[in-house]
Amino acid sequence: MYFIYGDEAYWHDRLIGLLSDAFPDGTEHLSGDETSWHELQDLMAQASFFGPRLWVVRGAKPLFDQKQERWITAAAPGNCLLLSAVTKTNPAPKAFTRAVSQIGGAVIKVAEPSWREASNWVRERLRADGFTITRDALENLILVAGRSMERLDKEIEKLELFVRPETRITAGHVAACVSPDPQMNTFAFVDAVATKDRAKAFSEVDDLRLRGVSPVFMIAVLGSHFGLMWRAKDSANKGIAQDSLGEPLGAHPYAARKALEQSRRWTFPQLEQAIRLLCDVDESLKTGKTDPVSAMDYVLANLFAE
Numbered sequence: 001m002y003f004i005y006g007d008e009a010y011w012h013d014r015l016i017g018l019l020s021d022a023f024p025d026g027t028e029h030l031s032g033d034e035t036s037w038h039e040l041q042d043l044m045a046q047a048s049f050f051g052p053r054l055w056v057v058r059g060a061k062p063l064f065d066q067k068q069e070r071w072i073t074a075a076a077p078g079n080c081l082l083l084s085a086v087t088k089t090n091p092a093p094k095a096f097t098r099a100v101s102q103i104g105g106a107v108i109k110v111a112e113p114s115w116r117e118a119s120n121w122v123r124e125r126l127r128a129d130g131f132t133i134t135r136d137a138l139e140n141l142i143l144v145a146g147r148s149m150e151r152l153d154k155e156i157e158k159l160e161l162f163v164r165p166e167t168r169i170t171a172g173h174v175a176a177c178v179s180p181d182p183q184m185n186t187f188a189f190v191d192a193v194a195t196k197d198r199a200k201a202f203s204e205v206d207d208l209r210l211r212g213v214s215p216v217f218m219i220a221v222l223g224s225h226f227g228l229m230w231r232a233k234d235s236a237n238k239g240i241a242q243d244s245l246g247e248p249l250g251a252h253p254y255a256a257r258k259a260l261e262q263s264r265r266w267t268f269p270q271l272e273q274a275i276r277l278l279c280d281v282d283e284s285l286k287t288g289k290t291d292p293v294s295a296m297d298y299v300l301a302n303l304f305a306e
Contacts, residue, residue, distance in 0.1 A: 001072065001105035003060070003083045003097075005090050010149035011110035012084045016056055019082055026053035032060040032085070037068050044075040052078035060085040064092050071099035115216065118147045125156055126169070136171040136250070143220060144178050155179065171250050186213070186221045193222060194229065194262035198304045205296050215292045216285050219299065223278040228255070229263035230271045236260055277302055 002019070004012055020027045026048065035057065043055055057063070060083035072081065085091055090109070097107050113121065119138055126133055133141070145155045155178050159169055162177045189204035191197075208218060231249050236242065242260060246253035263271070281299055284290035290298075 001075065001081045001083075001100055001103055002108065003085075003092060003100055003105070004108045004110060005085045005087055005092070006108075006110035007086060007088045008110040008112055008149055009086050010153060012058075012086055015108070015110070016058075016082060016084060019080070020054060020056065023052055023054035023080070026051055028053065028055050030055060030057045032057050032083075033062040035063070037063060037066060037072070040081065041072055044072055044079050044081055046079075047076040048078055052080070054080045054082065057081070057083045061087055061091045064096070068096075071096050073099060073103060075103070112147050113149065115142065115147065115220075118142055118149075118152065121149070122152060122156065125153070126160075129160060131160060131163070131167050131169060133169040134171060137169050137174045139220070139224070140171050140174045141178055143217070143224065144174065186218065189218070190221060190225050191262075193300070193303060194225060194259075194265070196265055196304065198300070201300055201304070202297075205300065209296075215295045216282065218296055219278055219282045219285065222299070223275065223282065225259070226271060226274050226278065228259045229266065230268070230275070232256055232260040233263035233266075233268065233271070236263075274303055 002015075004015055006012075040055070040057070040063075063083070064085075075081070088111075090097075090107075092107070100107055119142065122138060122141065123133065141152070141155065141159075145151050158177055159173060163169055163173050186204075186208065189201065189208060192200035192204050205218070228249065232245055235245055235248055240248060242257055243253070245256035245260060249256045249259075266274070277299065281290060281295055285292060285295055
């Protein structure tokens with residue numbers, strides 16, 4: 001018996017698919033709001049005359065709203081039950097978890113991965129398909145698409161089709177092909193900071209918090225943009241024409257021109273100080289030394305300090 005919960009729908013589908021492969025001729029799909037524990041107990045207790053059988057219950061959360069005195073404690077040989085609940089928190093009571101453990105089953109949490117976990121997964125996923133990805137491209141992919149495995153999987157498929165017959169994915173490929181995660185849209189926030197619009201920047205941070213955007217993500221986006229502004233300012237000082245900045249900066253021409261315009265509001269020492277600040281806060285967040293709730297307020301207060 002297996003119970004999967006967590007808001008990462010990709011892994012629900014993936015694990016269900018892998019387990020279903022082990023029962024090619026005997027997989028049945030049920031819905032959590034159309035079945036009951038009593039029905040499941042009967043199904044699990046009945047021996048199958050047609051070989052091993054798997055029952056998959058999607059949307060299992062309503063099952064745990066039912067009053068239950070006794071959980072499933074046994075199954076006929078060859079029977080397997082998999083419950084799937086795409087919920088952020090575990091809807092099952094502790095007694096159910098203990099019952100699953102006692103019969104040799106497993107409770108599996110599939111939450112959104114950390115930045116490092118997502119990065120490692122993307123590299124391995126591409127390597128398995130015969131592709132490689134540059135570090136900048138990998139960072140941009142996760143920044144733009146977010147850390148949802150389902151979104152990353154779809155964007156990887158698009159990238160692989162886009163770059164063929166090449167096998168090396170660059171930041172330029174990501175910029176041209178990957179669709180941004182609508183829940184992680186930070187463009188207004190970045191513009192407000194880059195143009196030194198203090199009131200709008202704090203307002204945008206509050207909005208991002210309400211949408212559940214991680215401070216680590218906000219810091220990473222700001223760090224990337226301040227780096228782009230530095231390179232744009234430096235390239236312009238070296239005589240590169242504004243309309244030709246895109247290629248040497250590895251950015252879309254519009255993004256390069258906009259970064260150059262914004263960089264004029266900052267001196268090189270200010271840009272350097274901002275990048276150092278963002279790196280320090282990023283490290284403090286990832287090591288747990290800084291409170292995520294107040295991290296962005298601290299960053300903005302220092303960026304806008306006179």
